[in-house]
Amino acid sequence: MISRPSSRSSSPWLLAGPGALFFAGMILLPLALTVILSFRVYDHATGIKDAYTLSHYIAVVTDEYYLGIFWRTLRVAAMTTLICAVIGAPEAYILARMRNPWRSIFLLVIIGPLLVSVVVRAFGWSMLLGSQGLVNQALQLVGLSPVRLLYTETAIVIALVHVMLPFMVIPIWTALQKLDPMVEAAAWSLGASRFTALRRVVLPQVSLGMLSGCLIVFGLSASAFAIPGLLGGRRLKMAATLVYDEYLHELNWPLGAAIAIIVLVANLLIMLAYNRMVETRARRMLG
């Protein structure tokens, strides 16, 4: 055994120090303040009082209005994640199989939208999906009756999928890059059709990439603000827009803080549970 000099043992702490300080200052501190805020008493006439209460949490979890919004948030985020996975996996596969000038071009096409502000893209979608938008014009052109898209969950999901797709494609694509193409070829030579080889051989190997993609997309969708704000309108709220309203319209900061904490905890629980479920299996298989 080699004994380490004791002076060395402090260097990991020193090295991790700046990052840890930054993390504490930028994330832990505001979070702690928010938690404290969420327990403060609020009075409509006088504002925040110097006393503590659980009433905001109780109000949120017992009110149909808030629960409805939470369910919608969950539904929209789950739907967005599912659609992103269904579109993103084949997209990443095709991208990985492309040869080089095309691969670079299409990678840029996929990443490109990230360079445009989400607000701009949300406005773009609201123009496309509006009652006189391009989509409805096209529907009328082929003789179908126009549909109401803007200010519906469908609009939010469509726009979220558009924004989130790169976050799904890139981790899957990275996982595909690491794949030995001969492994897929081996499946073919053993009699597997292209589809079977994809399902039985390629997909399980990129499951970790897909898992991280799903986690990112779900997390970002559940806390998305600009898209539900612009495409959901005043009435169709999601968690983040609800928090915004409580803070800036109702001025009930403690209630907003309580909602934010509930969303954070729920999000965390869902993601951890999902991670445990899928990852332990995948880790054992892929090492």
Added chain:
Amino acid sequence: MAFLALERVSKHYGAMAAVDDAALTIEKGEFVSLLGPSGCGKTTTLQMIAGLVEPSAGRIVLDGRDITNEKPNRRGLGVVFQSYALFPHMTVAENVTFGLEMRRVPRSERIERVREMLALVQLSVFADRYPREMSGGQRQRVAIARALVIAPPVLLLDEPLSNLDAKLREEMQFELRRIQRKVGTTTIMVTHDQAEALSISDRVVVMEQGRMTQVDAPYRLYEQPSNAFIASFVGKTNLIAGVWRRDGMAGAVDIGGIRLEAPSADFPAGTPVTLSIRPEKILLRKAGEGQLDGRIASRFFLGSQWLFTLETPIGTITVSIPNQGEEPPAEGATVGLDWSPASLRVIASAMAHPGGGTA
């Protein structure tokens, strides 16, 4: 009629020909080795047969059926990949059973056949391991088991034994040969180990820079290499440059003023030729009693034989003699070299690359 035929098959990557105009016919049940140095196109040839690389030109015919454009999963060939290409997310048993599943073999039979096959490659205790938990040689055997278990009509093996130790390699060679004899599987094996190619094949195909330069039974390949490259690649040999002379009925070769008797050959006098003589065909005699005298420059003991390098008037010559249990002449001694003229092989220097053409 040939069971498997490559008809003028080529594969070009840009301007480079990985495989150039390959023609080969293989009979049912034959064991053929593709032998050649690294990068000569062996893997490419094999993968074209497997359907994983599309030929740029030519036809591949299997059992009378043109399979040039057939999908790999419809060819039904067993392939062992150079990189093994095991399924990393499946256990050893799942890897081996995959091909049977694809063939819709009933579950009970599947289990039985996988068990037998794992016993054959001596991996029974590893059935539930994942490939990454195994050594290179063990993975290689999983790859062999996975290809053999589907009992394919044609087996394509890309350096299937390269990672095994000498003893296991010999056992596996024996097993491959046994299975191949028993089931009558037509086998094509890629190797760059000439000893392996010679020992287990019915025929050996030598490839050089994408071209198949000689296709012959191992014995004939060794005794009658068609060019200097093959002579030196397949076994050891001494290559000596000279000029062809006619000498009555027999031939002779002039090497810097020294005339050596050689088997007759059909060259015009004055052709530059290369003489090839195998180290084991030269005998050591007392000085002055052989065809040439030489001084022993070095001497190596290899167990079953002694290996000498000798300085002679025709250049440095390697000689090997079997170990008979007594010590042969020492370094620095002068000895006579003798051989039977029939064991010399004369190769026209210009014939080094028959077929010629573009590279």
